[in-house]
Amino acid sequence: MPPVLLQCQAVPDGGRLLGSEAGDMWEALDAVDWRALDAVGPDHPATDVPKVLRRIARADATTRPEAVERAFADLQDLLCAPGRFTDVGTAALPFLVDLALDPETVKRPDLVELLTSLAADGDGEGGVGRREAAARAAWRRQWPRIRRLLDDGDPVVRRAALRLIADRTAPLLERWHEERDLSVRVALLLALGRAAADEDPTESTHAEVRAVLDGLLHGENPVLRVAAVIATAPLDPRVPLRAHPMLLEILADPVVAPEFGEVWYALDCDIPYERNDVAAWVVGLLELDMTVATSFVAALAETGSRIGDAELRRCALDEAWRLLLARPSVEAAVLPLAAGLLADPDDDVRYRAVHLLAVLGHRAAPHADRLAALLDDPGESRLFDGTVGIHASWALARIGDPRALPELVERLVAHGDVWGRGCLPGEPRHPSVADVLRPLRAHAEVLLPAVREALRDEVSRTGWLVEDLRTVLHAWGENPLLPGEPTPYPQPWEPPLPGPAEAEATVLAYAADGQWRWAFTIALDTLTHHGHLTPPVREALTALKAADCRLSEHGDYRAILQDEEIRARIDRVLALP
Numbered sequence: 001m002p003p004v005l006l007q008c009q010a011v012p013d014g015g016r017l018l019g020s021e022a023g024d025m026w027e028a029l030d031a032v033d034w035r036a037l038d039a040v041g042p043d044h045p046a047t048d049v050p051k052v053l054r055r056i057a058r059a060d061a062t063t064r065p066e067a068v069e070r071a072f073a074d075l076q077d078l079l080c081a082p083g084r085f086t087d088v089g090t091a092a093l094p095f096l097v098d099l100a101l102d103p104e105t106v107k108r109p110d111l112v113e114l115l116t117s118l119a120a121d122g123d124g125e126g127g128v129g130r131r132e133a134a135a136r137a138a139w140r141r142q143w144p145r146i147r148r149l150l151d152d153g154d155p156v157v158r159r160a161a162l163r164l165i166a167d168r169t170a171p172l173l174e175r176w177h178e179e180r181d182l183s184v185r186v187a188l189l190l191a192l193g194r195a196a197a198d199e200d201p202t203e204s205t206h207a208e209v210r211a212v213l214d215g216l217l218h219g220e221n222p223v224l225r226v227a228a229v230i231a232t233a234p235l236d237p238r239v240p241l242r243a244h245p246m247l248l249e250i251l252a253d254p255v256v257a258p259e260f261g262e263v264w265y266a267l268d269c270d271i272p273y274e275r276n277d278v279a280a281w282v283v284g285l286l287e288l289d290m291t292v293a294t295s296f297v298a299a300l301a302e303t304g305s306r307i308g309d310a311e312l313r314r315c316a317l318d319e320a321w322r323l324l325l326a327r328p329s330v331e332a333a334v335l336p337l338a339a340g341l342l343a344d345p346d347d348d349v350r351y352r353a354v355h356l357l358a359v360l361g362h363r364a365a366p367h368a369d370r371l372a373a374l375l376d377d378p379g380e381s382r383l384f385d386g387t388v389g390i391h392a393s394w395a396l397a398r399i400g401d402p403r404a405l406p407e408l409v410e411r412l413v414a415h416g417d418v419w420g421r422g423c424l425p426g427e428p429r430h431p432s433v434a435d436v437l438r439p440l441r442a443h444a445e446v447l448l449p450a451v452r453e454a455l456r457d458e459v460s461r462t463g464w465l466v467e468d469l470r471t472v473l474h475a476w477g478e479n480p481l482l483p484g485e486p487t488p489y490p491q492p493w494e495p496p497l498p499g500p501a502e503a504e505a506t507v508l509a510y511a512a513d514g515q516w517r518w519a520f521t522i523a524l525d526t527l528t529h530h531g532h533l534t535p536p537v538r539e540a541l542t543a544l545k546a547a548d549c550r551l552s553e554h555g556d557y558r559a560i561l562q563d564e565e566i567r568a569r570i571d572r573v574l575a576l577p
Contacts, residue, residue: 025098029053037087038131044078046088052078053095059106072110080117085135089118093138097145103153109270112149112160119164155181162187163267169195169205176212183263183272186227189213190266193231210235217243222250223259226278233285240285244296251279252303252312276315283319290548293323294333301337310346317341317352324356325426325559329548335360339367347379350388355428358395359557361564371395372403386415386430394436405443409450412436413458413465426555433468434475435561444476456482497526504537511540517553517566524569533576545570 029050037046055071079089096118100111119139139146149161150171158179165171172192179185189212196209213235216228226247232239240247250256257275264273273281279300286293297319304312320334334356341353354374357364364371375396377388390411396404412433440447455469459482470480481487498506503526510520527533533541544551545567552562 025095026054029095032091034088034091037091039088040078040081040086046078046091048074049078049088049092053092053099056107056111057099057105060104061106063106068106072107072114076114076117079114081121083121085121085131087131087134089121090131090135090138093118093142097142100149100157101145101152108152108154109156109160112157113163115146116160116163150175151178155184159184159187159265159267162191166191166267167195167198169199169203169209173205173208173212182221182223183265186223186263187265187267189216189224189227189231193234197234222253222256223263226250226282227264230278230281230285237285237288240282241289241292244282244286244292247282248296248299248303251275251282252300252307252309254307254309257309257311276311276318279312279315280319280322283323287323290323290327290329294320294330297323298333298337301341305341305344310344310349313341313344313346313349314352317349317356321352321356321428322426324359325555326550327548328550328563331360331363335363339364339370342367342370342374347388348381348383350374350377350379351381351384351386351391352428354388354391354395355557358391358398358431359560361398362400364395365399365401368396368399368401368403371399372401375403381428384427384429390415390430394431397436397440402443405446409433409437409447409454413454429556431557433465434471435558437472438475441476444478448476448478452482459485495522497529498523500526500530500532503527503530504534507537508540511544517551521566521569524566524573527573527576528569531576533573538574541570541574545574 032050034046034049039046052071052075056068056075059068059071079086079092081089093115096111096115099105100108100115102108105111146161146164149157150165152158152161158181162172162175162184165175169192172188172195176185176188176192179188192209193213196206199206210232213228213232216224217232217239219225219228229240229243229247260275260278261272264278266273283293283297286296297316300319301313301316304310304316317338320330320337323330324334338353338356338360341349342357344350344353354371357367357371371392374392375389377392379388380386393404393408393411397408412431415430437447437451451469451472455466455473458466458469473480497503503523506516506519506523507527510516510523527537550559550563551566552559554562
């Protein structure tokens with residue numbers, strides 16, 4: 001809770017105060033000498049504040065949504081200056097409260113959020129100057145009215161108002177005992193757990209929070225039981241591990257699943273969490289024990305198959321993928337999970353399963369025949385580029401299976417100049433042409449005609465595809481230029497190898513803080529070239545090899561590819577005398 005609000009908690013409820021504290025709101029608004037106030041910045045004059053407040057007050061259901069959005073954005077720009085209070089924000093405070101309390105005002109939760117932002121603006125203030133003293137006094141005067149937002153008739157407003165007390169267990173507990181709306185109660189529970197974890201365990205409210213959560217763990221409402229587990233995790237991280245059978249039962253219940261998307265809100269997000277989002281949250285908490293985490297994900301997949309829940313199967317694969325991106329140790333656990341879904345009737349599930357197996361490379365070799373059967377599968381993901389067949393080709397290429405070679409280049413080029421539709425860091429996506437073809441130098445004789453034809457077709461365009469094709473040709477030791485091209489192709493710059501002492505220092509520094517991965521790779525090549533290893537460097541590299549993390553700066557499939565390359569380099573260095 002911002003310091004300015006901490007000082008407000010003891011202010012009694014003194015009855016309704018008008019925003020002006022002396023009459024009609026609009027008369028009071030006009031009475032303020034806005035020109036005399038310090039503005040947030042030269043592009044946001046204080047005299048615009050009353051104009052924007054009137055725009056918001058006049059808005060109703062017939063007002064164009066974009067006009068309302070613009071008014072709120074303007075108000076945010078005019079009033080908020082992170083790290084410091086402003087005169088204009090303090091002057092506007094009572095009028096903001098008036099609007100927030102008026103049931104006729106549009107987008108009242110947004111006004112409550114703006115109040116929260118204004119309260120936090122003073123967090124960076126050092127000392128108590130004139131501006132901060134005035135702001136604190138204004139907030140103390142308005143707090144009895146602001147507090148009424150916690151009892152508002154609209155649960156969305158009540159939920160937004162919880163941010164004003166988000167890290168104080170006493171007022172949160174007070175609201176818990178009064179609140180009956182499930183969407184607000186879930187948000188309350190999650191906030192209670194975090195607030196209690198941050199306070200002194202000897203506080204009486206700490207024990208009361210634990211009692212509330214413990215009671216709900218065995219309660220009748222399944223959504224609240226899950227919320228109680230997650231809320232308790234900051235206080236006792238092993239609670240989710242003990243509760244994972246119950247969590248699986250609830251999350252896989254087709255009757256309960258839709259409820260999450262209706263009532264599961266957290267204070268840091270205005271959009272409700274769907275069942276799969278909550279399941280992902282749970283898996284993150286279970287990572288304290290990776291055996292439990294992977295078995296939970298496998299159980300999600302198995303249950304999803306048994307009850308015909310494609311969304312649950314997608315969730316299981318997404319979580320398996322997320323774990324695999326971060327931890328090499330889960331490879332053995334996620335491989336059978338993905339393999340078991342290769343024939344899934346849902347296109348999105350097959351897409352994710354084949355993508356996961358493709359990244360596992362040679363470890364997926366026992367499933368090569370099933371992957372080959374998917375080469376012509378046109379199934380697509382709703383979110384990601386490419387087809388099941390393309391990923392099956394990639395998987396076979398990674399395995400080293402020659403069945404990948406026919407039409408491989410054509411398949412890749414058909415989708416090769418995309419970077420992953422709707423793709424966020426860490427999500428599955430279409431592999432780059434270079435990442436698929438560069439390792440296939442042994443098959444260059446078969447693939448070269450198609451690569452050169454693709455380059456001829458694409459060379460007049462700009463984009464990743466042309467550069468990828470040239471990169472592949474260069475990696476294969478071939479001329480990356482087409483006949484008649486006048487411009488010399490720039491050779492990739494290869495830095496000179498550092499001396500042994502510098503290389504050892506780089507390795508030790510990387511082992512200590514994980515920085516400069518590119519320099520670390522060059523240092524490994526240097527050590528291999530010089531053919532000798534000192535005991536400190538051997539010890540550091542042995543520890544790195546044993547680390548259950550990806551040695552890569554990437555956040556998608558490239559993390560695993562680069563991790564493999566770096567670990568292979570480490571193995572070569574460790575084989576030295």
